[in-house]
Amino acid sequence: MTTALIILPLAAALVVWLLPLPGRAVGSLALLAALAEVALWAVAVGGFDFERGLQLQDRQSWFSDLGVSYHVGFYGFSLFLAGLTVVVCTIAIAYAVWAGGDRGRAYHGLLLFLMGAIVGVFTAQDLLVFYAFFEAMLIPIYVLIGVWGGPRRLRATATFVIYTMAGSLLMLASIVVFGLSQDTFSLVDSGVSSNDWVFLGFLVAFAVKAPIFPFHGWLVDAYRESPPEVAAILSGVVSKAAVYGLLRIVIAKFPEPVEQYQAAIIAFATVGLIYASVLAFRAPDIRSVTAYSSMAQMGLIVIGLFSLNELGISGAIVQSVAHGLVSAILFLLAGMVEARTGTSAFVALGGMARGRPVLATLLMTTGIIALAVPGSVAFAGEFLILAGIYGVGWGWAAVGAAAIVLAAMYMLRLISAVLHTPRGIDALEDTPDVRRYELAILVPLVALLLVLSAWPASISERAFPLIADGQETEAAP
């Protein structure tokens, strides 16, 4: 089942690459495959028992002398992250179909490949499998930004790849040391370790991916130069690979070092949260605001994870899903605005609410949810995170709460700068409103946000990991 979830998009990618289909047909085929993937995920949810730990496992020895096996399966929280992945990627493909663009076969194939790799990351139960998928994500992203990105794409891809690969190579060294000292690379069979260096290798890799302050140098360029749908996947989903890694590897395998470094990690995350919020408030365009807000939210999520209690971790998962949806919508909206006006800079926009009610409604709804008004899913997530971190120290909770006020400030600034301030030079009178097809792309995401806002417990009550490694789990089928 899990393997099917990984293979389907990868196989679809191959088909898209190899079959010489015309542009339109390629888009439809890719979209169809993505929808099938969503359906498959829904089936997986149907067969999942949230009361138990690792399920839907597939296990096959890869090479036995070092104890590496292809082992995938789902925990409750990874099922939600995978759900976020398939939904956001499907919407991204739908957006790509709408946006057109050249070399459609290569493009859609890469998007599908990326989708499969991310699902693989969220299900990996073996360190080398995890590493393989983690790195495999990078291959399509590099080309997606490098070929279809904005004018400064070369710089963006170079920074992005060098940052992330430096992190992941440290992780490879850590994996080797951890796996050989444990005699197995399986995440399920291995015990815990208290080696600080190995711990730091993993931590840095995920800190770059998230990113956590001070490893965020690649962030803005990458998010600003990507095509909008790729930026949506990057900030919405790929950054969550760090969440999975922190939770499944760092917190589960290194209890001692985690406890030792807990305060430092939370401190860095908090600094990142405040710093990114301030930057977001000063940022000049929709994409940069979304990029920095993304970094701020990742800081908050990391704070939740490292509160190391059920409340905080559940909150982090809720917030991961909420933020994934929010930032995907914002990037896609930014793309739609750019397609109309040629820019997403605030000085050139403004006054777009008049005569464009649909755009205004969508942006308003998403923005309001993003700034965590009570009753929204983001509020639920942040509340849980703050409650969790309160258990560690009330000071952290106070700073975190202050950061939420900052979130309100930058989000309201974004909304008013696009919708309400006097009209800028590029926001013309006859700039069209969001059309029907675009609406069909965005409404599912917004609807999902509203549903989750009404019922955040659907995630928070089911997300806590129940990781029980080194103990007997149900036999793989």
Next chain:
Amino acid sequence: MIPTPKVDWLALAPTLALLGASGTALLGSVLVPWWMRRVFTAFVAFAGFITAGVFAAVVFDESADGRSLIAESFTRDRLGALAALIVAGAGALTVLVSWGENRRDHVGEYYALLAAAGAGMVFFVTASNLMTLFLGLEWFSIALYVLCAMDTHREESLESGLKYLIVGAFGSAVLLFGSALVYGATGEIGFSEIAAAGAGDDVLLLAGLAMLIAGLGFKASAAPFHMWTPDVYQGAPTSVTAFMSAATKVAALVLTLRLLVVGFPDQEHLWTVAIAVIAIVSLAVGNLAALVQRDVKRLLAYSSVSHAGFMLIAVAANNELGGRALLYYLIPYGAMSIGSFAVVAARERELQAPVTLENLGGLGWERPFLGAAMWVFMLGFMGMPLTGGLIGKFYVFSAAYEAGWWWLIVAGVIATAISLYYYLGIVRALYVRPAAALEPAVAGGSPPLDPLLHTAVFLSVGVTIGSFFFVQPLIDVARDAAASLPF
């Protein structure tokens, strides 16, 4: 009747098959009418490599226990058989790549020399005393010197051949001098007898050991013995470069492992450090120098220096896992090398000019297959997933960890991080850069498709990706081969 020693023909079969092919090709280049000379000699060389590969596989299958042959001058064991198999595979792919070169003269000699070089390497990897070592080394080297200078109408090719000849001869001389010193110290030339002589830390022996390592380092193009590599790789005909980068490296590294492990177990504390240092220097020099290259063949030459560094890490580990790591690594590495030089060759034939990062621009979109293949090879060199390169690095690092040399892992990680820049530079040239203002191909119109070269590239991609998914069978073979050494 004169008593003769019993000859194990099976153990000699791979070498003899290639020698036979070489001789037949040479005869063919005289006796066969000119218009079918190319077909005939290429086919004979290809058949020779395939036959040698089949024989090597049989030897591998039937030599669970290694034994010495013909006055203990060479060994029949799985290590040699596996190395011979890889060399034969590399040779067969090289013939496919060479076919489209449209050589007008010396075509028969070209294939004859290629088969002769292959025969030398196949013999060399089984050497078990210093004389056969030197004999095998010179055998394939002389063939390669001529092959490098084969394009007599190109100055760079002549330069490449001459440079390789001079530096190579110097390397061989050092090796020979080292052998003499070792013989002087121990009175033995057989690897295992040298170990048994127990000369300990005799200065003569250590000097000889150092010179042997240096001499083999020349052939493996490990820094600081790599100076010839970029010039020779750049100037030689591209298909010869492909063969050298894959097969010579296999031969030199496998024999280094055999010589050090079998011959010098008592000096282990010294040579492991020496090899580790050479590995680190190779990683540093190869990667840093590659950063500034614009010529793709030169860039790949430096990349091969850095990969020699990676593989020497496995040798320095001096444990069974290290042997396994080296032998595994050589398989995807050989495929990636030949494949990437084949893509360069294809571009070169199209443009009739040296391939640089500039005129590689847009290849990925013009030639989707070659572009995607080159991308796969670069991912493999980087050690990215879906290629055997990742598993190779993983094994090398594991071996270093097991030997307790964590700083070799750190060096490898840093080197890999640096290497990303230039490997991705090639990917960027393929896909991201707009096609530069290209000189139109001389012939005009789109150049003819080269199905044999495409087959070679396809097979290389297959090995590169296949070695990622099917690690277990390959590692089993590598373990059997490594088990023939007394770690």
